[in-house]
Amino acid sequence: MRNALVVALFAASAVAQSGPGEFNPRKVLDSVRPITDATFLKGSEVDGQVTAEELVLGVVIKGSARAYPINMLTGPQREIINDQLGGVAIAATW
Amino acid sequence: MVYARQIGDRTITFGVSGLLWNRSLVMYDVETNSHWSHILGRAMDGPLKAQRAAKQAPFCACSSKDTMLVMLPSEMTTWKEWLTSHPDTTVLNLPRSHKAFTRDFYKNPADFVFGWAAGRKRYHAGLDALAASPVRNIESDTGSLVVTYDPASTNVQIFSRTLDGKELHFTLDGQALMRDKETGPLGDVISGVSVNGPSKGKRLERRLGMISYRRAWNDFYPASRDALRKSEEV
Numbered sequence: 001m002r003n004a005l006v007v008a009l010f011a012a013s014a015v016a017q018s019g020p021g022e023f024n025p026r027k028v029l030d031s032v033r034p035i036t037d038a039t040f041l042k043g044s045e046v047d048g049q050v051t052a053e054e055l056v057l058g059v060v061i062k063g064s065a066r067a068y069p070i071n072m073l074t075g076p077q078r079e080i081i082n083d084q085l086g087g088v089a090i091a092a093t094w
Numbered sequence: 095m096v097y098a099r100q101i102g103d104r105t106i107t108f109g110v111s112g113l114l115w116n117r118s119l120v121m122y123d124v125e126t127n128s129h130w131s132h133i134l135g136r137a138m139d140g141p142l143k144a145q146r147a148a149k150q151a152p153f154c155a156c157s158s159k160d161t162m163l164v165m166l167p168s169e170m171t172t173w174k175e176w177l178t179s180h181p182d183t184t185v186l187n188l189p190r191s192h193k194a195f196t197r198d199f200y201k202n203p204a205d206f207v208f209g210w211a212a213g214r215k216r217y218h219a220g221l222d223a224l225a226a227s228p229v230r231n232i233e234s235d236t237g238s239l240v241v242t243y244d245p246a247s248t249n250v251q252i253f254s255r256t257l258d259g260k261e262l263h264f265t266l267d268g269q270a271l272m273r274d275k276e277t278g279p280l281g282d283v284i285s286g287v288s289v290n291g292p293s294k295g296k297r298l299e300r301r302l303g304m305i306s307y308r309r310a311w312n313d314f315y316p317a318s319r320d321a322l323r324k325s326e327e328v
Binding site for chain 2: 019020021023024025026027028029030031032033034035036038039040041042043044046049050051052053054055056057058059060061064065066067068069070071072073074075076077078079080081082088089090091092093094
């Protein structure tokens with residue numbers, strides 16, 4: 001079901017025999033304050049903010065559709081948008 | 095990727111931790127300062143670190159008590175295609191980065207895979223192979239699937255091939271349609287909706303999958319199988 005919540009199949013750990021290994025991250029920059037106050041346009045109001053051939057991450061929840069242009073998600077200060085869509089708290093990540 | 099940022103009754107808020115693990119983003123949550131793997135959707139340390147209880151069915155981690163994030167269906171496509179398919183969409187409005195992210199991002203398609211889970215196993219299909227042959231019938235442990243690639247938008251989708259209890263086999267027809275070999279009607283490769291014939295309006299069940307760098311997918315799921323090696327060429 002397109003709009004149904006789906007269990008995070010990718011998260012479940014069928015990586016017992018082999019996998020990404022020990023969690024040993026390395027620090028590459030300072031942590032960034034979460035983005036919780038992003039603003040949105042109606043698709044019909046777009047006027048050059050996003051262009052036809054640009055890639056977007058699209059999601060539909062309970063009939064509400066939203067696009068996150070990769071152009072706007074990328075960059076070390078971005079990457080994650082804390083959002084609400086269709087009454088569900090979501091994180092759009094790149 | 096899109097995750098529900100809900101653990102039990104608690105809504106959590108993610109930020110960029112500044113850490114990288116296996117060259118992939120590590121998120122943190124401001125509520126507990128746990129660190130989360132972006133690609134696994136799992137807390138890797140801190141108060142919300144997931145417990146890998148052996149008795150827990152690995153793919154039924156559906157309880158809201160689990161410290162794994164629920165992944166929601168999302169797709170990577172062009173703005174043009176998304177707006178056409180979703181005319182009522184809203185769109186994020188942040189200043190643009192200097193990068194222009196168009197299909198050129200995939201200019202070396204062999205560097206990317208479309209990955210998914212079936213049962214306990216992970217599968218992937220190379221974007222280069224999908225570009226060469228965009229409608230692929232696949233058998234997996236959890237049933238018959240079809241993976242589709244729309245060359246115009248670069249949108250990749252995965253659907254169940256079972257409709258009304260009947261297994262279908264699809265072939266590409268034109269640019270963005272697939273034809274069901276058994277009964278003939280055409281379906282849209284992006285929506286999975288049949289566009290003519292007796293099944294008109296019926297929708298294949300969409301499954302969850304994701305585009306990833308091949309290297310990252312291999313790092314996180316080294317046992318993942320190349321589904322197209324056993325792909326049924328029809």
